[in-house]
Amino acid sequence: MSSTSQTATTALPSETSKMSGNIIAVAGAVAALVGFFLPWVGFIKNGALVASLSGVRVGASPVVELAGGNVLYRGSPAAYLVPIVAVIVIGLSLYAIFMRQQVAEGDGFVKIGLSLITLLVLWGQFARAQGVAERMGVELQLQYGLIMVLLALTAMIVAGVLDIRVAMAGNPAFRNVLNALSFMSPATFMVTIFFFIPVVLLLALSLTDLASSNFSDPWTFIGLENYRRMFSDRFFPRILANTIFYVVVTLGVFNVGMALVLALLTNHIPRRASFIFRLLWLLPRITPSVIYIVMWQRFVQVPPHGIINQFLGWFGVEHQPYWLNETPWLFVILVNGLVGASFGMIIFTSAIEAIPKDMITAAKVDGASAWQIIRDITMPMLRWPLLFVTSYQTLSLLVSFEYIMLLTNGGPGLYTTEVWALTSYKRALGTYFGSNQWGYGAAWGFVLVTIGAILSIVYLRVFRFDDLVQEPKIDVL
Amino acid sequence: MTTTTFETERAYGARRTIGQAIPYILLCLSVLPILLGYAWIIIATFSYRTEGLKPVDAQGNFGGFTLQNWSFLNDPAVWNAALNSFLIAVSMVIGVGFVSSLTGYALSRMNFRGRKGFLGTTMILHAFKPEMLLIAIFQVLLFIGGLPLLGDWIGFNTVGGVALVMITLELPLGVWLMKGFFDNLSWDMERAALIDGASRFRVWWEIIIPQIKPGLAALAIFTFITGWNAYLVPFTFTIGAKAANLPVLLNQFSGDTSLASWNAVAALGMFQLIPIIIFFIFTQEMLLNIYSGGSKGGT
Numbered sequence: 001m002s003s004t005s006q007t008a009t010t011a012l013p014s015e016t017s018k019m020s021g022n023i024i025a026v027a028g029a030v031a032a033l034v035g036f037f038l039p040w041v042g043f044i045k046n047g048a049l050v051a052s053l054s055g056v057r058v059g060a061s062p063v064v065e066l067a068g069g070n071v072l073y074r075g076s077p078a079a080y081l082v083p084i085v086a087v088i089v090i091g092l093s094l095y096a097i098f099m100r101q102q103v104a105e106g107d108g109f110v111k112i113g114l115s116l117i118t119l120l121v122l123w124g125q126f127a128r129a130q131g132v133a134e135r136m137g138v139e140l141q142l143q144y145g146l147i148m149v150l151l152a153l154t155a156m157i158v159a160g161v162l163d164i165r166v167a168m169a170g171n172p173a174f175r176n177v178l179n180a181l182s183f184m185s186p187a188t189f190m191v192t193i194f195f196f197i198p199v200v201l202l203l204a205l206s207l208t209d210l211a212s213s214n215f216s217d218p219w220t221f222i223g224l225e226n227y228r229r230m231f232s233d234r235f236f237p238r239i240l241a242n243t244i245f246y247v248v249v250t251l252g253v254f255n256v257g258m259a260l261v262l263a264l265l266t267n268h269i270p271r272r273a274s275f276i277f278r279l280l281w282l283l284p285r286i287t288p289s290v291i292y293i294v295m296w297q298r299f300v301q302v303p304p305h306g307i308i309n310q311f312l313g314w315f316g317v318e319h320q321p322y323w324l325n326e327t328p329w330l331f332v333i334l335v336n337g338l339v340g341a342s343f344g345m346i347i348f349t350s351a352i353e354a355i356p357k358d359m360i361t362a363a364k365v366d367g368a369s370a371w372q373i374i375r376d377i378t379m380p381m382l383r384w385p386l387l388f389v390t391s392y393q394t395l396s397l398l399v400s401f402e403y404i405m406l407l408t409n410g411g412p413g414l415y416t417t418e419v420w421a422l423t424s425y426k427r428a429l430g431t432y433f434g435s436n437q438w439g440y441g442a443a444w445g446f447v448l449v450t451i452g453a454i455l456s457i458v459y460l461r462v463f464r465f466d467d468l469v470q471e472p473k474i475d476v477l
Numbered sequence: 478m479t480t481t482t483f484e485t486e487r488a489y490g491a492r493r494t495i496g497q498a499i500p501y502i503l504l505c506l507s508v509l510p511i512l513l514g515y516a517w518i519i520i521a522t523f524s525y526r527t528e529g530l531k532p533v534d535a536q537g538n539f540g541g542f543t544l545q546n547w548s549f550l551n552d553p554a555v556w557n558a559a560l561n562s563f564l565i566a567v568s569m570v571i572g573v574g575f576v577s578s579l580t581g582y583a584l585s586r587m588n589f590r591g592r593k594g595f596l597g598t599t600m601i602l603h604a605f606k607p608e609m610l611l612i613a614i615f616q617v618l619l620f621i622g623g624l625p626l627l628g629d630w631i632g633f634n635t636v637g638g639v640a641l642v643m644i645t646l647e648l649p650l651g652v653w654l655m656k657g658f659f660d661n662l663s664w665d666m667e668r669a670a671l672i673d674g675a676s677r678f679r680v681w682w683e684i685i686i687p688q689i690k691p692g693l694a695a696l697a698i699f700t701f702i703t704g705w706n707a708y709l710v711p712f713t714f715t716i717g718a719k720a721a722n723l724p725v726l727l728n729q730f731s732g733d734t735s736l737a738s739w740n741a742v743a744a745l746g747m748f749q750l751i752p753i754i755i756f757f758i759f760t761q762e763m764l765l766n767i768y769s770g771g772s773k774g775g776t
Contacts, residue, residue, distance in 0.1 A: 176589060179677050183583035184595060186576045187648055194645035195602060198613035205613060262507060265500040273501070279761050280508040282768060283515070286753055288706040290724040291746040294731055295514030298521075298739070303528075304537075305736050307513060310529025338510060346768060392604065399606040402709050406728065421608060428612040429713055438612060445609040456604035460597065472588045 108163030115156040118149075202449060205442035212436040226443035235415045243420040246332065246404075247397045254337025255393040256386065259344025264374060266345075267352050278349065281342040293406040296335055300324040325412045332417050335403050340396075344389040351385040352378060388463060395455050399448050401425060421448060518750070521743035522546055546744035554718055555726065555745070562722040562749075565640045565711065566704030572644035573651040573700045574693055580648075581655025582681050586664070599656075602649035611713050614642055618714055636720050639711050646710070647700055658692035659685070698760055699767045705752055723749045 168175050206226050208219040230236065262281070266274035284292060299307045300323035309320040324331055355378065363373050401422040404410070410418030410426065418426075428441020517530055524532030525541030534541030549555050583589075584596055615633070622632025631637040662685070670680050686693070708724040715721050721729075727749060731742045756764065 176587070180583045180587040180589035180592070183579045183587070183677070183681075187580040187652060188595075190576065190641070190645040191598075191602070191648060193617065194614055194642055195607065195610065198610040198617060201613035201616055202610060205616065258507070262504065265504055268500050269497075269504075275765075277504050277508065278765060279757075280511065282764060283508075283511045283757070285768065286702055286706070286757065286764070287511070287514075288724050288727075288746075288749060288753070289708050290728045290731075291518070291750060292514070294727075294739075294742060294746055295511075295517060297731075298517050298527075299510070299513070301736060305528065305739075307517060307529045310531070313529075334510070341507075342768070346765075395604065396606055399608045401608065406708075424609060425611070429615060438616070442612050445612050448609045452605050452609070453601070456601045459604050460600055472584075472586050472592070 108160040108167065111156050111160035111163065115153040115160070119153050199449060199453075202442050202446050205438055206446045208439045210437075210439040212438075222439075226440050229440065230443050230447075235418075238415050239418055239420055239423050242415070242418055243398070245329075246336075246417075246419050247394060249329075250333050250337050250340060250397055251390065251393055253333065255340040255344050255397070256390055258337065259341045259389065260348055260382075260386075262341065262345045263348035263352055264378065266349055268370070274349075278346065281345060284339045285342055289402055289406060292339075293335070293403065296331065296407060297324075300331060324408065328408055328412055328417050332404055332408060335407055336397070336400070339403070340393060343393065347385050347389055348382060351382055355381050384463075391455070391459055391462070395452055399452060420444065424448065518743050518746055521740045522747045524740060526737060526740060546740045547748075549741060549745055549748075555723075555748075557718065558721055558723045558726040559748075561636050561711075561720060562705055562707075562724075564636050565643060565707060565722055566701045568637075568640040569644055569647065569700045569704035570697045572640065573647050574697055576644070577648060577651030577655045577696070578686065578689070578693065579681070580652045581657075581659050582685060584652070584656045585659035586667070587677075596656075599649055599652050603653050605649075607646050608709070611710070615713065618642070634715050634717075634720050639707075639714050639720060639722075640704075642714065643704060643707055643710050647703060651696060651700070654696055655689075655692065658689045662688055695763050695767050698756055698763060702753060702756060705749075 164178070168178060204219075207221050207223060209222050209225070210219055214220075233239075262277075266277055269277075287295075298305065301307075301309070302322045303309045303313065303320050306320070306323070308323055312320055359377055360373055363377060368376070399421045401419060404417060404419060404422055405425070408417045410416070410422055424441050424444035426441075427444060428438050429436060513530070517527065520530060520532050521527045523542055523544065523546070525534050525543050525545075527533065528537070531539060532541055533539060584592065584599070618633040618638050621638065622628040622634070624632070629635065631641050666684055666688075667680055670684055671677075675683075706724065707722065708728065711720070711722045712725050712728070715725065718726070723745075727742070727745050730745060731739065734742055
C-alpha cells in the first residue's frame with residue numbers, strides 16, 4: 001500500500017483503475033469466503049460436524065465436510081476442487097492487493113480463469129447440492145451461499161478484466177500477446193476440454209473401479225488394481241499377440257509394402273491413367289466405414305449371397321464357406337490394409353515424382369534396367385518417406401479399431417481378432433457384457449495413450465518438424 | 478566376334494506389350510474389391526434380391542429390378558438421421574473452418590510468447606490418435622449434459638455434443654492445414670492495412686480470409702466428408718434414435734435385417750453415399766490434394 005500513497009499525488013488513470021480492480025477483488029474474496037461457509041453454519045446445527053470431527057465418516061472425508069462438502073455432492077471429486085479453488089482465489093487476490101507493487105500481465109487471467117473454473121464446478125454440482133441441502137435442512141443457507149459465491153465470482157471476473165486493461169495500457173508487447181491469445185483461445189479452449197482434460201481423466205479413471213454398477217457412487221480409487229487385473233487377464237497374451245500381428249502384417253504387407261509397389265507401378269504408366277488409379281484408391285478412404293463393411297460382409301457370405309463364393313462357383317470350387325469365420329485375419333487385414341495403403345501410396349508417389357528426371361535418364365542411357373533403377377535410385381531416395389509412413393501408420397494402426405469392431409467385433413469365437421484398442425473400447429463403452437467398466441477399460445486405453453504420446457513426440461524430434469516451422473512473417477511492423 | 482541372337486521385331490513388340498500391361502493388370506487387381514463393392518451396392522439397390530452380384534427376382538431368376546428398396550424414404554427416422562448427419566457435417570465445416578483459420582492465422586503471422594509451444598502441441602496432437610480418449614470424453618460429455626441450459630444442447634446424446642467433439646478432434650489437422658495456407662500468402666496487403674491502423678481481427682476477416690478461399694474450400698470438403706461419414710463418435714455418444722446419424726442408423730439396420738433382404742440396406746447406403754459420390758465426381762483434383770499434400774494422413 002505504501003507505493004499507492006507515494007504515487008497518490010500523481011494518480012494516473014491506470015493507477016486508479018488498478019486500485020478499483022483490487023478493491024473489487026477484496027470484495028470478491030470476502031464474499032466468496034462468506035458464501036462458502038454460510039451453509040456450514042446450518043451443518044453444525046444438524047450435528048453432522050460433530051460426527052465428522054469425531055471420525056465418523058459421513059461423506060468421503062472430514063476435510064471435505066468441513067470445507068463445504070455439504071454445498072456440493074459429498075465425496076465427488078469436484079467437492080475437493082471447490083474448496084481448493086476457493087482458497088486459491090482468495091489467497092491470490094489477497095496477494096495481489098497487499099504484496100504486488102504493480103499489476104502483472106498474468107493477474108487478470110488467473111483471476112478470470114479460477115473464477116470460471118469455480119463457476120463451472122458449482123454449475124455442474126448444483127442439482128446434487130440442492131438434494132443434499134434438502135436432506136440436511138439447509139436450503140436457505142445454500143441459496144444465500146450460492147448468491148454470495150456468484151457475486152464474488154462476478155466481482156473477481158470484473159477485477160480480472162480491469163487488471164488486463166491496466167496491463168494493456170502500459171505495455172504494447174502485452175497487447176500483442178493478448179491479440180494472439182484472442183485468436184488462439186477458441187482452439188485452446190476446445191482442445192483443453194476434449195484433449196487435455198480427457199487425458200488426465202483417463203489416467204484418473206484407470207485408478208478407479210468406476211463401472212455402470214456403481215456409477216452413482218463416488219469414485220473409489222483402487223490404485224493400480226486395474227493394471228494388475230489387465231496384465232493377469234487370461235486373454236492378455238492373446239490380445240497382445242493379436243495386436244502385434246495385426247500391426248506388423250497390415251503395416252508390412254499393405255500400408256508400406258503394397259503402397260510402395262503401387263506407387264512404383266503408377267510411376268511406370270502415363271500420368272492420366274495413374275491419376276485415375278490414385279483417385280480410385282481414394283474410394284475406400286472416403287466411403288463411410290459402415291457401408292465399406294457392408295460391402296465386405298457381402299463378399300464373404302455363404303452361397304447364395306456371397307460374392308467370393310459366386311466367383312468360386314464359376315470355377316467349380318466346391319468349398320464355399322462363410323469366409324469371415326474361415327480366415328478372419330485375412331479379411332481384417334485386407335479391410336484395413338486397402339484403406340491404409342492409399343496413404344502411403346500417395347506419399348510415395350509424390351516422393352518418386354520429386355526425384356530428378358536427369359538421374360533416371362542418365363541411368364537409362366547407361367543401360368540400367370527398370371529393376372536396377374528402382375533398387376539403386378528410387379529406393380534410396382525414398383528412405384525418409386518410408387520411415388515417415390511406417391512410424392505414422394504404426395501409431396494409427398495401434399489405436400484404430402473401428403473397422404475391426406464393425407467387421408468381426410473381435411470374433412469369431414473368443415478374442416480371435418481382438419486387438420488392444422478394441423478391448424479397451426469394449427470394456428469401457430461396449431454393453432455386450434451387460435456392464436460398462438470405465439475404470440478397467442481406461443487402464444487398457446491409458447497404456448495406448450501413453451505409447452501414442454511418446455511416439456508422437458519422438459516423430460516430432462526424428463522428422464525435425466520444428467525445422468519446417470516458418471518464422472512469423474509479420475511480428476513488428 | 479561372338480554371335481549375338483537378335484530377337485525379331487514382333488517378339489520384341491510382344492514382350493513390350495506384356496511389360497506395359499503388367500502394371501495395369503496389377504493396379505486393376507488392387508482396386509477390384511472396392512469396385513466390386515460399389516457394383517454390388519448399385520445392383521442391389523435396384524433389385525429385389527442379389528445372389529452374389531447377380532440380381533434375381535423372387536423365383537431366383539435373373540432380373541427382379543425394382544424401386545421398392547427406396548421405401549425407407551417414407552420413414553421419418555431416416556430423415557431425422559439424415560438431418561443429424563447433415564447438421565454434424567455442416568457444424569464441422571463451419572466450426573473447423575472458423576476456429577482453425579483463427580488459430581492458423583495467429584500461428585502463421587503473430588509473434589507471441591508461447592508460439593513455439595502451441596505449434597509443437599499442434600504437431601504432436603496431429604500425430605496423436607484420439608480414439609482412446611473417447612472413454613474419458615464420455616465422462617466429460619456426461620458432465621456437460623448435467624449442466625443446466627448447456628446440457629440440452631451440447632451434452633451427452635445431443636447432436637451438438639457429437640459435433641463439438643468431432644470438431645475438436647479435427648482441429649489439429651485443420652490448424653496445421655490453415656497455417657500452411659497462410660504461410661504461402663503474400664503479406665504486403667496485410668502489412669499496408671496494419672500500418673493504416675486496421676485491427677488484427679479486421680485484417681483477418683477482410684483481407685486474409687478472401688485470399689484463402691480455395692484452401693478453406695478444400696478444408697470444408699474434407700471436414701464435410703468426415704462429418705457425414707462419422708460413425709465411431711456418434712455411435713459412442715448417442716443412445717437410441719434421437720441424435721443418431723445415418724451411419725449409426727445404417728449399422729443398426731443392417732444388423733436387424735436378414736441377409737436375404739440386404740437390398741434395403743444397400744439402398745439406404747446408396748442414399749448416404751450420394752453426397753460422397755457428388756464430391757468424388759466434381760472435386761477429384763481437390764480431394765487428391767487434400768488427402769496427399771496437406772493432410773499427411775487422416776487415418
